[in-house]
Amino acid sequence: MKFDTPATTNPIDQLKVIGHATSRIDGPLKTTGRATYAYEWHDRPASPAYGYIVGAAIAKGRIASMDLSRARSAPGIIAIVTAENAGKLGKGNYNTAKLLGGPDIDHYHQAVAVVVAETFEQARAAAQLVKVDYAAAKGSFDLSAGRDGAAKPPGRGDDQPDTTVGDFPGAFASSPVQLDATYTTPDQAHAMMEPHASMAAWEGDKLTLWTSNQMIAWTTGDVAKTLGLPKENVRLISPFIGGGFGGKLFLRADAVLAALGARAANRPVKVAMQRPLMFNNTTHRPATIQRIRIGAGRDGKITAIGHESWSGNLPEGRPETAVQQTRLLYAGENRMTALRLAMLDLPEGNAMRAPGEAPGMMALEIAMDEMAERLGLDPIEFRARNDTQVDPEHPNRPFSQRQLVECMRIGAERFGWNKRNAEPGKQRDGRWLIGMGVAAAFRNNLLMKSGARVRLDRGGTVTVETDMTDIGTGSYTIIAQTAAEMMGVPLEKVVVRLGDSSFPVSAGSGGQFGANNSTSGVYAACVKLREAVAQKLGFNSAEIAFTDGQVTAGNRSVPLGQAASDGELAAEDSIEYGDLAKTHQQSTFGAHFVELGVDVATAEIRVRRMLAVCAAGRILNPTTARSQVIGAMTMGVGAALMEELAVDKRSGFFVNHDLAGYEVPVHADIPHQDTIFLDETDPMSSPMKAKGIGELGLCGVAAALANAVYNATGIRVREYPITLDKLLHRMPDA
Amino acid sequence: MKSFTYEKVSSPAAAASAVVSNSNAKFIAGGTNLLDLMKLEIETPSHLIDVNGLGFDKIEPTSDGGLRIGALVRNTALAADARIRRDYGLLSRALLAGASGQLRNKATTAGNLLQRTRCPYFYDTNQPCNKRNPGSGCAAIGGVTRQHAVIGASDACIATHPSDMAIAMRALDATVQTARPDGSIRDIPIADLHRLPGDTPHIETTLTSGELITSVTLPKPVGGTHIYRKVRDRASYAFALVSVGAIVQRDGTGRVAVGGIAHKPWRVEAAEAEMPHGAKAVAAHLLEGASPTKENAFKLSLVERTLGAVLTEAKG
Amino acid sequence: MATVSFSVNGEVRALKLDTRTTLLDALREHLHLTGTKKGCDHGQCGACTVIVGGQRINSCLTLAVMHEGETVTTIEGLGTPEHMHPMQAAFVKHDGFQCGYCTPGQICSAVAVLDEIKAGIPSHVTGDLNAAPQLTNTELRERMSGNICRCGAYSNIAEAITEVAGRRA
Ligand SMILES: Cc1cc2nc3c(=O)[nH]c(=O)nc-3n(C[C@H](O)[C@H](O)[C@H](O)COP(=O)(O)OP(=O)(O)OC[C@H]3O[C@@H](n4cnc5c(N)ncnc54)[C@H](O)[C@@H]3O)c2cc1C
Numbered sequence A: 001m002k003f004d005t006p007a008t009t010n011p012i013d014q015l016k017v018i019g020h021a022t023s024r025i026d027g028p029l030k031t032t033g034r035a036t037y038a039y040e041w042h043d044r045p046a047s048p049a050y051g052y053i054v055g056a057a058i059a060k061g062r063i064a065s066m067d068l069s070r071a072r073s074a075p076g077i078i079a080i081v082t083a084e085n086a087g088k089l090g091k092g093n094y095n096t097a098k099l100l101g102g103p104d105i106d107h108y109h110q111a112v113a114v115v116v117a118e119t120f121e122q123a124r125a126a127a128q129l130v131k132v133d134y135a136a137a138k139g140s141f142d143l144s145a146g147r148d149g150a151a152k153p154p155g156r157g158d159d160q161p162d163t164t165v166g167d168f169p170g171a172f173a174s175s176p177v178q179l180d181a182t183y184t185t186p187d188q189a190h191a192m193m194e195p196h197a198s199m200a201a202w203e204g205d206k207l208t209l210w211t212s213n214q215m216i217a218w219t220t221g222d223v224a225k226t227l228g229l230p231k232e233n234v235r236l237i238s239p240f241i242g243g244g245f246g247g248k249l250f251l252r253a254d255a256v257l258a259a260l261g262a263r264a265a266n267r268p269v270k271v272a273m274q275r276p277l278m279f280n281n282t283t284h285r286p287a288t289i290q291r292i293r294i295g296a297g298r299d300g301k302i303t304a305i306g307h308e309s310w311s312g313n314l315p316e317g318r319p320e321t322a323v324q325q326t327r328l329l330y331a332g333e334n335r336m337t338a339l340r341l342a343m344l345d346l347p348e349g350n351a352m353r354a355p356g357e358a359p360g361m362m363a364l365e366i367a368m369d370e371m372a373e374r375l376g377l378d379p380i381e382f383r384a385r386n387d388t389q390v391d392p393e394h395p396n397r398p399f400s401q402r403q404l405v406e407c408m409r410i411g412a413e414r415f416g417w418n419k420r421n422a423e424p425g426k427q428r429d430g431r432w433l434i435g436m437g438v439a440a441a442f443r444n445n446l447l448m449k450s451g452a453r454v455r456l457d458r459g460g461t462v463t464v465e466t467d468m469t470d471i472g473t474g475s476y477t478i479i480a481q482t483a484a485e486m487m488g489v490p491l492e493k494v495v496v497r498l499g500d501s502s503f504p505v506s507a508g509s510g511g512q513f514g515a516n517n518s519t520s521g522v523y524a525a526c527v528k529l530r531e532a533v534a535q536k537l538g539f540n541s542a543e544i545a546f547t548d549g550q551v552t553a554g555n556r557s558v559p560l561g562q563a564a565s566d567g568e569l570a571a572e573d574s575i576e577y578g579d580l581a582k583t584h585q586q587s588t589f590g591a592h593f594v595e596l597g598v599d600v601a602t603a604e605i606r607v608r609r610m611l612a613v614c615a616a617g618r619i620l621n622p623t624t625a626r627s628q629v630i631g632a633m634t635m636g637v638g639a640a641l642m643e644e645l646a647v648d649k650r651s652g653f654f655v656n657h658d659l660a661g662y663e664v665p666v667h668a669d670i671p672h673q674d675t676i677f678l679d680e681t682d683p684m685s686s687p688m689k690a691k692g693i694g695e696l697g698l699c700g701v702a703a704a705l706a707n708a709v710y711n712a713t714g715i716r717v718r719e720y721p722i723t724l725d726k727l728l729h730r731m732p733d734a
Numbered sequence B: 001m002k003s004f005t006y007e008k009v010s011s012p013a014a015a016a017s018a019v020v021s022n023s024n025a026k027f028i029a030g031g032t033n034l035l036d037l038m039k040l041e042i043e044t045p046s047h048l049i050d051v052n053g054l055g056f057d058k059i060e061p062t063s064d065g066g067l068r069i070g071a072l073v074r075n076t077a078l079a080a081d082a083r084i085r086r087d088y089g090l091l092s093r094a095l096l097a098g099a100s101g102q103l104r105n106k107a108t109t110a111g112n113l114l115q116r117t118r119c120p121y122f123y124d125t126n127q128p129c130n131k132r133n134p135g136s137g138c139a140a141i142g143g144v145t146r147q148h149a150v151i152g153a154s155d156a157c158i159a160t161h162p163s164d165m166a167i168a169m170r171a172l173d174a175t176v177q178t179a180r181p182d183g184s185i186r187d188i189p190i191a192d193l194h195r196l197p198g199d200t201p202h203i204e205t206t207l208t209s210g211e212l213i214t215s216v217t218l219p220k221p222v223g224g225t226h227i228y229r230k231v232r233d234r235a236s237y238a239f240a241l242v243s244v245g246a247i248v249q250r251d252g253t254g255r256v257a258v259g260g261i262a263h264k265p266w267r268v269e270a271a272e273a274e275m276p277h278g279a280k281a282v283a284a285h286l287l288e289g290a291s292p293t294k295e296n297a298f299k300l301s302l303v304e305r306t307l308g309a310v311l312t313e314a315k316g
Numbered sequence C: 001m002a003t004v005s006f007s008v009n010g011e012v013r014a015l016k017l018d019t020r021t022t023l024l025d026a027l028r029e030h031l032h033l034t035g036t037k038k039g040c041d042h043g044q045c046g047a048c049t050v051i052v053g054g055q056r057i058n059s060c061l062t063l064a065v066m067h068e069g070e071t072v073t074t075i076e077g078l079g080t081p082e083h084m085h086p087m088q089a090a091f092v093k094h095d096g097f098q099c100g101y102c103t104p105g106q107i108c109s110a111v112a113v114l115d116e117i118k119a120g121i122p123s124h125v126t127g128d129l130n131a132a133p134q135l136t137n138t139e140l141r142e143r144m145s146g147n148i149c150r151c152g153a154y155s156n157i158a159e160a161i162t163e164v165a166g167r168r169a
């Protein structure tokens, strides 16, 4: 189905199932421990052997020699695979660094071997016996040192490293009120709870991988490319994924090594990456240095806005596009953005939840707060004065929907923003200095082709199959709701099967594009199935209704299942998009409000209240949408207050490479979180009229915290995370 | 993890003979630190002696009004004991500030005292570390040191001791009872249990080979207000950047021990004389000779400010 | 190799194991009870939480052979998809999970936390050490802090536990 004109009324608009707060259909499995994750398929390939990964001990250089003799003679050893004996390996389209290192080493903890043994304990012990001698080379590991030498990265289509509109330097220089500030965000880890894990089984030259992956089609292709197989010979199965956040978008070492290990061992092998290896072995969100300049008139109108960002990556890696939102979020006639990329020999930087906007908004939304203060304006009023209903770079291109100001105003009302004292450092509650902060939320809505197959059996059960994944996002449930709405059946009559490369290719889970696109693909397939049903039942009227398990036209009504009485009916289709995203800018908007306390003696920061207001198209399921948003708010608290991969700039690795060292928020850090979704349907986005929500909830949270810390203490911290050591020397006497 | 043989012993004598007959044996109690390190082959015992059957799991009054805590009393049970809560609140508070509910259910009194540093370079076996591999160097010096020691460190090692409980034990003047393989027993004042790193950071305590901790004794209660303040980025389930354990009497005198800053619980008795004069005076004395790194210098003012808050709180 | 037998979810299980096998791996790899998750294998996340002898512990930091004769309850023992434990049902109702990987650990912990409060065990945030701890949001959050949820379902988890606690009280 081609979606190239704005959606009109369609069966989804009945909202009998869609739009209702619905418990997850996979909930009973997940809460009782019956959902099967990648490492847990005991019955499928019988008695798999265990693989254990050896990571490189240097960040850059070569393997001078490798001695496997002791490992080979360890008890239970079946095989050891290294680059030397793995055969020729390609590199996936989506990988920057190769997944099995050697002889060249590209980054710390890059896999250099997988040791396969009868038991996990044997494999782990033998892995310690693999002796590797390295010839280390000098590397670059310091972004701030690499900043001056950073180069302009190549552009990709519409994404160019530099943009300019009007005369930014001139307008900025002549602005009566100016801000020129530099912010930094650190390297961050996805730290999903399920480690990267895969189980591989070969049948001849056909490979099946039970894995944990967000993007089945991308990864199937990259498995084939890496191992030199035809794509048809690769089957990926990934029905449950213990979190991804971008870290499982790509083929990673666990899958490659399971496959290579299984080939060498001549039997199924499973590999789970050990947690202490994950932080340096896999991808991470790269650190940024961001310079923001804003010039405004005394009327609070922005006349010039500029945003530059420096990040680092391995050769062939991409920059973190932290300036993205600044091209769209606020008005202003004179604009510039620029991306620069330094070559670093740290582990591979890549997408983590809301790449670009998450770190970009961390900086921009502090800058907006600083600017509002300079102008003597309330930060909400300042943003409202610079609202734009059109793409500021292309004024003839409107936003499809934009309710930023509404989000802010409604949130202010609910949160009690008027109780905030604009003068910082003035609110005290016992040992706590109290502050409130606000920030805009913004993330683009992306349209991606997405397919599905829908089948109807004679019992009236509808089965949906698509290679879409559910990484905690609620895909199972919203897809079931979509099919139920379209086919006029109750939710219990829908079976959803996901995450299998033998199913039609979907958008996958990433970039907050999963929900809208995958359900639209299911919509398209259901439209086809409805046609097939109508034809089968001999309905030729256009006024055909699918309700309560019945198909009705005029006064004739037939049970849906009857259409399959002499055999299952199946339909497959994809949603594909025309130009609507070109003619209209599609974005999601929101506002984040935070109240926190800063301990007057220790400068410890503890969050007290949080609210997010979101305008993101139709909310398909308020329950799962809320979960996406509170989860993102939680990640934002981590980004603001604690998360940082600490770089050892001498040896080039992330030092705090476990879950005790890399702190993410725990229960005690997170208060009750309030969410509001504005009523919105976006006919430009898809027949579902929905947009993304899972990343919007993250964009801006950290800045709202930073602004609240400023409001509490009068101390402006521009280097994330905002830890007490950055406040302490400027705190008032307790 | 290297293979090992396992035996569970039911008497100190059996523990002693097991230690004597296995040169590379280790006791295992809760296992929450030892197994963590064994998985990384930072600890590589070839024989494990499970001491959980020794029956050292009681808290009993001593003849001079104190309490004897069995070496195997779990951290949860110790923190929840009514006598500890009433008379040694500092100890309850310190225990409850540590680790997580699950870990405290397993962790034992002896194991907690003997847990090893959380220095990230110690945990990464690719890195040089004098504590893990004597003579290999110290990767932390010149590296990422936000967590590390600011006082009492050496050119060989700047690690801290991570225990919260030990800070309270130090302020409470606990003594550690042990049994050696030869059957002799001794009392070690808590102040003497942990060592500073010096040139031998791998030698962390004054226990001798095969010496078994049997109990820890608290002298009779000293009254006063008991406060334990643990400062950390994350609100829970995190090690201390700095912690302050204090007992403050009504006249302002008292005791202070500090965690997160040294290779052992840090207490300077002479500094306590300054307590009535406030935190600045105490801290100045307590931290005399400190040599922080650029990254952890904040701990000096953090100690002073936290202590200030504790003394204010004690005043009510 | 060593032998051990303990009861899991009411059934006595005898195993012959490598001494190095953790309770977690015994459950997952030998008994195929994969509801208990491995998030870190180092005591740093809580995904492996099970209830042994009525107390919650991290099954990754204990050896299987150390549990001779003991009673282990895992997530599978609390309820089934058809007959969920009230805590499991409350997690579904309040959407106290997303990817589901930390969830069995959260639920085992939550069940044990309510017992701990009932037994009068204090926590870091208990105001008066000599009084019985109260079942407040702050208490729940502190006590649940050994269970990390990277999906960030905390706010909803707190509501699920509160509802079950209320029902029980
Ligand atoms: C993620 C995480 C977070 C943590 N956070 C904190 C925290 O915030 N604060 C804190 O204080 N601690 C914290 N801990 C550490 C925890 O408190 C310790 O692991 C625990 O106290 C160790 O006790 P155990 O009985 O399990 O010791 P084990 O692991 O059994 O033993 C530790 C050592 O003591 C030896 N040993 C044990 N018993 C005896 C005995 N009777 N005689 C002689 N030697 C003995 C063992 O041989 C071993 O060398 C944390 C741990 C983890 C994993």
Ligand code: SF4
Residues within 6 Å of the ligand: B117, B119, B120, B121, B122, B128, B129, B130, B131, B132, B137, B138, B139, B140, B141, B156, B157, B158, B159, B201
């Ligand atoms: S500080 Fe001590 S423990 Fe850490 S690396 Fe140096 S020697 Fe090892």
Ligand code: FES
Residues within 6 Å of the ligand: C037, C038, C039, C040, C041, C042, C043, C044, C045, C046, C047, C048, C049, C058, C059, C060, C061
């Ligand atoms: S797996 Fe045991 S605590 Fe993480």
Ligand code: FES
Residues within 6 Å of the ligand: A193, A242, A243, A472, C096, C097, C098, C099, C100, C101, C102, C103, C148, C149, C150, C151, C152, C153
């Ligand atoms: S539900 Fe995914 S980590 Fe908690």
